Amino acid sequence: MxxxxxxxxxxxxxxxxxxxxxxxxxxxxxxxxxxxxxxxxxxxxxxxHSYEQITGRLTWARAAGYQAIGGAILGAVFGWILGLFDLVNPLVSGALLALNGAIVGAVIGAILGGVAHALAGGRRDFASVSAFRxxxxxxxxxxxxxxxxxxxxxxxxxxxxx
Missing domain, CATH: 3.30.70 (Alpha-Beta Plaits)
Structure with a gap:
């Protein structure tokens, strides 16, 4: 507790x-x-006081990479859940569905991350960590x-x- x-x-x-x-x-x-x-x-x-430490420039590749990681995790969890409850095909294991979900999620995440970075038009093209002091x-x-x-x-x- x-x-x-x-x-x-x-x-x-x-x-x-x-x-x-x-x-x-x-x-x-x-x-x-x-x-x-x-x-x-x-x-x-x-x-x-609000404090923001700049950790580096946010390039197209870095933006796509960050979103690819998030998409891979989300896809793996989603695929694992589908496999856990045998919602797709009882012969396909949950681990295989999780792997496929991670791959599809990474690709979709990378595309969406790249598009979002391009649509930002150069605004806020840096990565940072915020904190309070x-x-x-x-x-x-x-x-x-x-x-x-x-x-x-x-x-x-x-x-x-x-």
């Missing part, structure tokens, strides 16, 4: 602020290692546990900004 994010019912306050998420995560790990009830802690990014990461702790967390973090020798 996956835990769900819930809004705190009690007031929280900032116990520490860190320049990176990894540093804030390290502080929570430290608290956890010292039997602090970390279910009362939240890491909040302040000053969020924060200026700082605050450790918020429920008021009832904030003093204990602050004391533990101060004793750890970690740089703690308030």
């Amino acid at each position: 996956t835990p769900t994010l819930q809004h705190p019912t009690t007031a929280q306050r900032v116990v520490a602020s860190y320049p990176s998420y990894a540093a804030a995560e390290h502080a929570v790990d430290y608290l956890s290692d010292h039997q602090f009830p970390v279910e009362h802690v939240a890491i909040v990014g302040r000053g969020l 924060a200026d700082s990461y605050d450790l918020l702790v429920d008021d009832t546990h904030a003093e204990q967390a602050a004391h533990l973090l101060s004793a750890s020798g970690q740089s703690v900004e308030r």
Whole structure:
């Protein structure tokens, strides 16, 4: 069962602020290692900024390749399902249908990827990865546990900004 994010019912306050998420995560790990009830802690990014790292130029071949991979996976899954339920021919195995589906899906995906790239007319002809960055990461702790967390973090020798 996956835990769900819930809004705190009690007031929280900032116990520490860190320049990176990894540093804030390290502080929570430290608290956890010292039997602090970390279910009362939240890491909040302040000053969020959208960040997009350009990974390269998107050529016709690269666009077709990306779509061919996606089409091959989709075609393989579709072919496997047809084989699994014997929907095509009971004598044809699911693996063979998955292989044929992957080939057909790759060809169709490559054609559609190339056409989409050509129709874009040079707009957005690069590949990128998007993310969010924060200026700082605050450790918020429920008021009832904030003093204990602050004391533990101060004793750890970690740089703690308030």
